[in-house]
Amino acid sequence: MIDEFAKDTLHGRLRRDREALLWKLDGLSEYDARRPLTATGTNLLGLVKHVATVEVRYFGEVFGRPSPEPLPRWQESDGSDLWATGDETRDQVIGFYRRTWDHADATIDALPLDAPGLVPWWPEPHARTNLFAVMVHVLGECVRHAGHADILRENLDGRTGLRPEHEGRIDAEARASHRARIERAARTAAGAEAEA
Numbered sequence: 001m002i003d004e005f006a007k008d009t010l011h012g013r014l015r016r017d018r019e020a021l022l023w024k025l026d027g028l029s030e031y032d033a034r035r036p037l038t039a040t041g042t043n044l045l046g047l048v049k050h051v052a053t054v055e056v057r058y059f060g061e062v063f064g065r066p067s068p069e070p071l072p073r074w075q076e077s078d079g080s081d082l083w084a085t086g087d088e089t090r091d092q093v094i095g096f097y098r099r100t101w102d103h104a105d106a107t108i109d110a111l112p113l114d115a116p117g118l119v120p121w122w123p124e125p126h127a128r129t130n131l132f133a134v135m136v137h138v139l140g141e142c143v144r145h146a147g148h149a150d151i152l153r154e155n156l157d158g159r160t161g162l163r164p165e166h167e168g169r170i171d172a173e174a175r176a177s178h179r180a181r182i183e184r185a186a187r188t189a190a191g192a193e194a195e196a
Contacts, residue, residue, distance in 0.1 A: 003113045010135045011108055017142045018101060021048060022094065024149040028156070034084050037152045044152055045093055046083035047145045052097035053081045058138050059104035062117040063131070067103060069096075108135065 024044055025033050034045040056067045084093050113132040120127065154160050158170045 006132070007108070007113050007135070010132075010139055011105075014104075014135070014139050014142060015101075017139070017146050018051075018097075021051060021142065021146045021149055022097065024146075024153045025090065025094070028153075030090065032156055033090055036083075037155065041083060042148060042152065043083055044149055045090060047149050047152075048097050049084055049088075049093050050082045051142055051145050052093070052100040054141050055104045055138055056100040058119070058134050059107040062119050062129070062134055063107055063111060063115065065103070065107050067100075069099065104138075107131075 025048065028044065032044075034043050036043050053071065056071060059065070060067045084090070108131070111131050113130065113135075115131045117129050117131065117134055118127055119129055119134075122129075150160065158172075158175070
């Protein structure tokens with residue numbers, strides 16, 4: 001009974017965070033969806049592509065259920081799984097992510113939590129694992145990158161939130177006041193530190 005509860009809870013959280021990550025692309029121009037927003041080139045569409053690749057590999061190869069379609073390169077030295085090329089459309093990347101969900105969900109539905117798996121890119125003895133550990137790992141990856149997407153999107157246009165129904169009206173004046181209060185606290189702490 002606890003296994004099914006744990007599996008359903010983890011799977012439900014994964015589904016929620018997948019949608020949150022995709023929502024961060026909503027309404028953006030093609031340029032804003034894919035332009036580098038950090039010194040290392042992190043971008044919104046690239047995060048979606050990366051998480052899709054993570055899911056399809058972990059819920060596919062690890063359990064002997066490889067993807068039915070060709071996969072983009074993954075963890076190459078050029079970071080090609082973290083950005084969309086000029087000839088990859090947003091619809092292609094999103095479509096790949098949604099098909100990845102179907103593939104991952106089929107694996108999760110078909111296997112018990114203790115189903116053995118082998119992660120060939122992990123060092124021994126950790127490479128031998130099970131569905132529960134992979135679900136926790138992939139959920140962590142999805143949450144981490146959805147958090148990155150939150151910050152990137154807020155910096156683009158101020159939009160925040162987990163889902164559209166939780167998004168409030170942007171009050172620029174209230175945000176500026178709140179940010180100024182935090183800035184004052186940081187400067188006060190820095191001054192106290194300098195005096196010590």
